[in-house]
Amino acid sequence: MTKRRSTARRTKSPSTPRRGWALARLWIFYGLLLAVALLGIWTLYLDSVVREKFEGKKWSLPARVYARPLELYQGQSLTPALFEQELRALGYRFESNADAPGKVLKKVSAASHEVTYHIHSRGFAFWDKTEPARKFMLRVGNNEVQGLIDLAGADLPIVRLEPEEIGGFYPADKEDRLLVRLADLPPLLGETLLAVEDKHFLDHHGVSPLAIIRAAWVNATSGEVVQGGSTITQQLVKNFYLTNEQSILRRKIPEAIMSVLLEVHYSKSEILETYINEVFLGQSGSRSINGFALGAQHYFRQPLSELDVHELALLVGVVKGASYYNPWRNPERAKERRNVVLAVMHKEGLIDAQQLKRAQAAPLGIVAEGESRTTTYPAFMELVKRQLNQDYKESDLRSEGLRIFTTLSPMVQRQAEKSMKLRVDQLEKQFKTKNVQGSMVVTSVGGGEILALLGDRNPRFSGFNRALDAKRPVGSLLKPFVYLAALEIPQQYNLGTIISDAPVSYKSGGKWWAPQNADKKDHGDIPLYKGLAYSYNQSTARLGMTIGLDRVAKVVKRAGYEGKVPELPAMLLGAVDMSPMEVAGMYHTLAAEGVYTPLHAIREVLAADGKPLKRYPLELEQRFDAESIFQLQYAMQRTLREGTGRSAYNQIPSAIDLAGKTGTTNDQRDSWFAGYSGEHLAIVWLGRDDNSATPLSGAGGALQVWTDFMKHLPTRSLSQEPPPGVSFDWLDEKTGKLSAETCEGAVWLPLRDDFRPLQSVECELQNKNPIKSFWHKLVN
Template sequence: MTAKKTSKTTSKNQKNNKSSAEKVTEETTPSRVKRMLRWSFWLFLKMSFIAVFVLFLYSIYLDGKVRDKFEGQRWQVPVQVFGAIEKYTVGSKLTLTNLRASLSANRYKKVTHVERPGEFALSKSRAIIYRRAFDFGAGVEAPAKLTIDVTNGKIKALYLDDEKVAQLRLEPLLLDRILPESKEDRVLVSLQAVPTKLLDTLLLIEDRNFYFHYGVSPIGILRALYQNLIAGRTVQGGSTLTQQLVKNMFLTRDKTLWRKANEAIMALILEYRYSKDQLLEAYINEVYLGQHYANGIYGFGLAAEFYFGKSIQSLNAEQMAMIIGQVKGPSYYDPWRFPERTIKRRDLVLRLMYQKEILSQQEFEHAVESPLSIRKKRRVKQQKFPAYLQLVKAELSRHLSEYQQQSGVRVFTGFSINHQLALQATINEKLTTLAQESAEQLQVAMVVSDFKSGEIRALVGGKEAGYAGFNRALHAKRPIGSLIKPAVFLAALERYQRFNLATLIEDKEITLSSEDGQAWRPKNYDGKYRGKVHLVDALVSSLNIPTVNLGMQLGLDNVAQAIHLLGYQEDIVTRPSMLLGALNMSPMEINQLYIPIANNGKGEKSHAIDRIVSARGETLWQFEALDQQVISTQAAYLLDFSLNKVTTSGTARSLTWRLKDKVVAGKTGTTNDLRDSWFVGYDNQLLVTTWIGRDDNKPTKLTGSSGALVLFADFMTKTGAISRQANIPASVELVRFDNKNGRPVTQACDNSQLLPAVTTGLLYEADCEEAPLKSKKKSWLEKIFGD
């Protein structure tokens, strides 16, 4: 009974406990839910705060990344090397034939009616040029119509957009782009230089709401999604132009959510930081538009040249449409591999241009009927002037670091396309006819400079145009022969108290001993001896023995000093053989040597680069003229007088008929066994150094006058020599000299001649010393019949 009672009590307690547990559960469940909700809310809030904070920090990181690149060096941009800026002034010399060649080389198109930039028209006396937009160094100048009137080879009048002006300038020829290590090629263009029609079409196709969104367009994404669902494939992208810019400039092409998130954030940052025009200009220069073998084609500026060989300003409507169509897929719409696809895409763009009234109906019909006017071959032609570019690159490395060269700098040089083409034409026409037996082995180097400024106008390093190998103009060190003689005579003429042009010099057989005891017996080229000759005649006839005697009389150190004064930088081993050109120099060094002689004694540094400008238009480096009198004006004039006589009565006298009625000066040079043929000549503007020889150093069978001089004369004929006009210094006058003793006299006589001389301290004699009467040879009639 007790156990039964206990069992009932236990059962009752279990029932009570169960009832109590149910009651507790009913009471605590709502509280627990509330607590869970409250906990979840605070957790979400904390996590959101953390996420926002992390996103904020990450955005700061991305902002720094964006600003660092967008405001710094955005791209590794090729160095753009330009020729000389062509300037035209009223009264200056100009032939329309040369102008046409210059414009054609600069990819201007000859038309009947000039309507757009990059076109020109010519008549017998007038040229009309629609100049492209270009930054000459003070900001981009808009396209302009230039008119040049020419009469008798001189500019009569100049007009800029129908307004008469005194001077015009034309944008220079782009010689080459020196690619950075990244191999990314670009032609940077400003927004102002891009045709409005191209900009309107680009925004129409890629992002018509560009100026109204903030970097990301939800509506654009939904519209693209709808179009893609209807088509069953991807036919339209939802990315804004700003997002495309981010993808190209900052991100990879991986299709991941993380990349899309970065793209959206960075697009918002760009829109916040920079103006729409800044973003559009960056996109124009950044977008990927094709591939040229190992090099990518980036930006519309380069794409215009790559696909059509034109500047961006010269594109017509169908060409703009084709390039804009490339944005969607340069490989898929490759015009060389898939022309049908490309035309279909182009015509779609043209149709949209017509619907939005960017094109008229007539323009649209003409454009869709046009074939693809792309270049015939994908491969871009190699630049045509590698020898000149080698000189530019050598100078550029001295002025800028490799890092600075990747920032889109522009290099302006003194290069003249007309002079370069004339050089190459001369070599092609004349070199093979000079020595038929050895024509295939002959090589050549020529340097053309403006001796007043020191600018190198043209340069050829070998007979093959466009050959980028060994540059003989810069690196071929050859014996210079008689080209050294003006330096020897300069050393004498600077000592005007002792020497003048009439000074008599011994011309007799001599023997000199070297340091090792070997005998040296120089000879004149013709093997003859004249007893005594005047200083001027020794130079004009290029006589060896008088030159050696004069040099020994002066002292070898004084001659070496004269060579250095003229601009030669290397050390000179002073030995007698140097007086006859036993020195090895390159054509470039020889050209430098003759600049003071042609430039009235003023030395100027030979150079290709005039100015280097940053992508922002800042001048990074500019050539500074020396304008330094390195030799006296009187010695320079007397030397120039003598070198002019070389071309009229001396070793270069064939120039009297090769360059008829033109006054020039120069010096021939020939080395032992006719191994090297040299000629240095100049008119009133240009100094031309010419070398002909063989790489194997075998004889050429050419002297300086029969080889190098011929090329000089032909070049001057092609370019139009300007007769030399020498200025006589105040201390120099024409003086009469006695031919027998070389002394100045006050009275004229049969045995005397007039020569320029420095009159300071000059002592005159009253009378000439009469020459002894020469016995007259009797004729055969006189011998038979007597006098």
């Protein structure tokens, strides 16, 4: 009997597939559980990232650097042209009325040639107080302020306009922004931003699925990306936390999660305010323009509060793509985008039909692209940075939002730039030469404030700063200090003392040193003042050697020079290398009646919250007596009236008394001029970087730049009132003895009362001819 085989051997157990599916489900469950756990951990990590940055220090804020404010007062030296240039640089608009901050009304009187301005200033928080916005009237005539009153008719002692921002020290990421609170935002800008970028911002929770679906449909049907589905919160997350990586895992998913987390932790107002200060709106060189407040300055040089409807629309339009809608490079594209935004504003009831029509017809209204850049004075900014580095860390300057108030006068700086460029171009053409470089330092007289600085003939060049770092022989610029050393010996020397300009030679370093005059002539016995006024080498060398090299070297050091002065005969004629800044420091002591003041570029430093951090008080030290300085200054005035600098008065009004000195080195490698009024000191250097010869003497080169600068600058004449102990009298220029007005060879000179000559010269009176006598009096 055959046995039936067991079915267990021929068929599988029905429980086997059930166990397989159960195991698979278990793995899926654990996988999902792991994914949820990882997602939770990732979300917790993203949550910590969101909260840490949002609640901490959101941005590294650059230090902002300001020029000195324009202070207006009765009697101030000012021309309408320079004043209007200053107003335009600050973004003021000339309109038919001054009914809002930033507006100016101009009226010209044909009869009196006076110009009257009605101005509505903006106000500004300075280091000492907050200057309120105010309406006032300014009247300018005869190159000075004739009247300053408020619109109620009361006289104003002084009005201080807001300072021009001239630069900053930017973070490593080169981001720049001006922070603005949501409450200070023009309501129309906020409403337009929501209408264009995220109409349902108040309704969603960070991500809007409907917006994503709608954008996907529009893009699919159009065949290109024409609409985005990102909310304002998502845009903020992308810009604030993430990179521009477009992959879904590396940006889109964390962007969505972080957007929801932002909405969970923070209010809509906080998110929107952060977005308004974060959004990218353009590029200025290597510096990115972030936030609407800085965007307004970048494109219009206006605060947000002063923008018109069409300007607000352009800012909102640029949000979609700052490069694509760049109004300088793509003006038509930018205007088309602006008009689209304006249409949305009208559709949403934010503006009426008349406003829409007027705004769409308006030009873009942007400033010239070069004028939008903030840092326009690289040479001066380099000086500011060097002085700040003595007190502050580099990291603090780039992250703490310091406010730095400087001494730079944009009005003076612009005039210096113009004078340098036009004159050097003209000189190169005139002498058929090239590669002439230049630098210039301008200071206030008495305060030692640096008003302007040029380190290159091209004022925008940010490389080698010749004003600070180019040390060149100063030539005859050193001669005034030789004569000052002599005048400090009043029992031996005054301006009429007779000195010899005969040939001279001295042994130095084993060789004979025998300087000659520039005209190759000997002038015999001359009064002391002529040796300086005409810059004679022979008389200066003899005088310096007579009183002693050590005495002259000490005078140079007392004047403010901190370098080494070689006590060699050639030093007397300027064989000392100095930078224009060092020369300015020495000559400022002369211009300030013998009072030494360290030159400085910074007035005040404030923290981001306005708290004063560092003051730079004025340091004064009387290093020379007023009697000697007044006599020296008079001789330097004669330099411009009759000596090597006399060409200046062919262009400058003769009623303005100025003092100065030319300087020329061997083979005319360096052309110098140092001169001052009662208000401004300016040092000019021209030459070549390779130290090769030029066709320019001090009078033919640097003096011409200086003259162009001074003739257009409102300035105050030197005082002709001698100090106590000094009075004018007539001296005979052949003997140095006392003379009389009508005597042959009589010259009118200041003398110390206690060291006047004891003898008088016998002379023939010249008053027989009244016309000759009158002319003689005018000339002398």
